[in-house]
Amino acid sequence: MKISVRDAWLSALCYADIFDFPLTKEEVVYWAPRRILGRLRRADFSGLCQTQTIGETTYWALRGRTRLIARRRRREICFREKWQQATTAARLLRWIPSIVCVGVTGGVAWKNADQADDIDFLVIASKGTLWVTRFFSTLILDACGFRRRPGDTDVQDRICLNMFMSERTLSVPFHERDLFTAHEVLQMQLLWDRHNTFSRFIHANRWVKKYLPHAWGKKTQNSMRQLADKTLRQGRISLWPKSYHARRKTFFASRLLDLVLRFESCVLRWFERPAKIGQLWYMEKRRSTEVISDTVIRFHPVDARVWIKLKLASRLRKYNIPLDKIFYAS
Structure with missing residues (x-):
C-alpha cells in the first residue's frame, strides 16, 4: 500500500478521532497504516492537527479537537x-x-x-x-x-x-x-x-x-x-x-x-x-x-464496521485521502 507520511499520520488521527481519542506521537506511529521512519516536524502538519502538552506527555489531535484530551485522561x-x-x-x-x-x-x-x-x-x-x-x-x-x-x-x-x-x-x-x-x-x-x-x-x-x-x-x-x-x-x-x-x-x-x-x-x-x-x-x-x-x-447488536467506515470516510475526505486505500489497503 503506497501512502505518504502525511496521509498515514492523518489517517491514524482520523481513526482515533472517531472514538474521541487523541494520540501521543508514539501512538500515532504505532497505529499508522504505513511505516514511518525518521523525524517528523509539527510544521509539516500546520493547520491540519494540533498538539497539547500535559506534564511530560504531548497529545496530537485533529484541528479543533484538543478538548478531547481532558476526556481521554479521565x-x-x-x-x-x-x-x-x-x-x-x-x-x-x-x-x-x-x-x-x-x-x-x-x-x-x-x-x-x-x-x-x-x-x-x-x-x-x-x-x-x-x-x-x-x-x-x-x-x-x-x-x-x-x-x-x-x-x-x-x-x-x-x-x-x-x-x-x-x-x-x-x-x-x-x-x-x-x-x-x-x-x-x-x-x-x-x-x-x-x-x-x-x-x-x-x-x-x-x-x-x-x-x-x-x-x-x-x-x-x-x-x-x-x-x-x-x-x-x-x-x-x-x-x-x-x-x-x-x-x-x-x-x-x-x-x-x-x-x-x-x-x-x-x-x-x-x-x-x-x-x-x-x-x-x-x-x-x-x-x-x-x-x-x-x-x-x-x-453485536449493531455492526460497528458500518458506522466506523462511514465516519472514517467523512474525516478522510477533509484531507483528500481515499477511503479504500486506508480501509482496504488497496
Missing part, C-alpha cells in the same frame, strides 16, 4: 478500576478447562471507556468445545454477579461475553479483513492464556501487518516477550543454577497440569452437541445480528 482513570474487574472475572474463567485464552476488547482494551461502560471479553475455546465453553462461562460469571445480561440498563463494569472463538480457526475470515478488523485484533489485551494461544492467534492473523505494520511488529514482539516470561515462570528455563531435581519436579508438575486440563476438555466435548442445541433453542426468539458458526459465536 477515561484513563476509569480504566484502572475496569481492568481490575476484568482480571478478577478472568480468574474465575480459569476453572473452565476448555478455555485456552481470555482477552479484553473494545474501549477498555484501548483505555478509552467511560465509567458507565461495560467490559468486552473475547474467549477462545479448545477444539470441539465452543458451545459448552460458552455455557459454563455464562453460568460462572452470572452466578458471581459479573455478567452483563440482555436488557440490562446499568452495565457499568459488567462483563459482556460478546465473542467466542474456537482455537481450530484462529484467523479472521477473508471477507472480514479490513482496517476495522485489524484494529480489533491488535487492540485486544491478553488477560491469560494456555498453550501459547494468544501468540498463535496473533500469528494466525498476520494479514493485519498489511494494514498496521508498526502495530503488528510491536504486538508480535510483546507476544514473544510474554511467552518467554511465562516460560521462565514455569521453570522450564532457568537463568540461574538450580538443582536438577527441582527443575525436573517443576517441569513434570507443569506437564501433569497440562494433561489434566486436556483430559477435562476431552470430557467436555461429550456435552458440546446438547449444549449447542439447548442454547440455539433458547436464542431462537432473541436472535438479531449475531454471527453463529461452528467456530465463532459473536454478539
Whole structure:
C-alpha cells in the first residue's frame, strides 16, 4: 500500500478521532497504516492537527479537537478500576478447562471507556468445545454477579461475553479483513492464556501487518516477550543454577497440569452437541445480528464496521485521502 507520511499520520488521527481519542506521537506511529521512519516536524502538519502538552506527555489531535484530551485522561482513570474487574472475572474463567485464552476488547482494551461502560471479553475455546465453553462461562460469571445480561440498563463494569472463538480457526475470515478488523485484533489485551494461544492467534492473523505494520511488529514482539516470561515462570528455563531435581519436579508438575486440563476438555466435548442445541433453542426468539458458526459465536447488536467506515470516510475526505486505500489497503 503506497501512502505518504502525511496521509498515514492523518489517517491514524482520523481513526482515533472517531472514538474521541487523541494520540501521543508514539501512538500515532504505532497505529499508522504505513511505516514511518525518521523525524517528523509539527510544521509539516500546520493547520491540519494540533498538539497539547500535559506534564511530560504531548497529545496530537485533529484541528479543533484538543478538548478531547481532558476526556481521554479521565477515561484513563476509569480504566484502572475496569481492568481490575476484568482480571478478577478472568480468574474465575480459569476453572473452565476448555478455555485456552481470555482477552479484553473494545474501549477498555484501548483505555478509552467511560465509567458507565461495560467490559468486552473475547474467549477462545479448545477444539470441539465452543458451545459448552460458552455455557459454563455464562453460568460462572452470572452466578458471581459479573455478567452483563440482555436488557440490562446499568452495565457499568459488567462483563459482556460478546465473542467466542474456537482455537481450530484462529484467523479472521477473508471477507472480514479490513482496517476495522485489524484494529480489533491488535487492540485486544491478553488477560491469560494456555498453550501459547494468544501468540498463535496473533500469528494466525498476520494479514493485519498489511494494514498496521508498526502495530503488528510491536504486538508480535510483546507476544514473544510474554511467552518467554511465562516460560521462565514455569521453570522450564532457568537463568540461574538450580538443582536438577527441582527443575525436573517443576517441569513434570507443569506437564501433569497440562494433561489434566486436556483430559477435562476431552470430557467436555461429550456435552458440546446438547449444549449447542439447548442454547440455539433458547436464542431462537432473541436472535438479531449475531454471527453463529461452528467456530465463532459473536454478539453485536449493531455492526460497528458500518458506522466506523462511514465516519472514517467523512474525516478522510477533509484531507483528500481515499477511503479504500486506508480501509482496504488497496
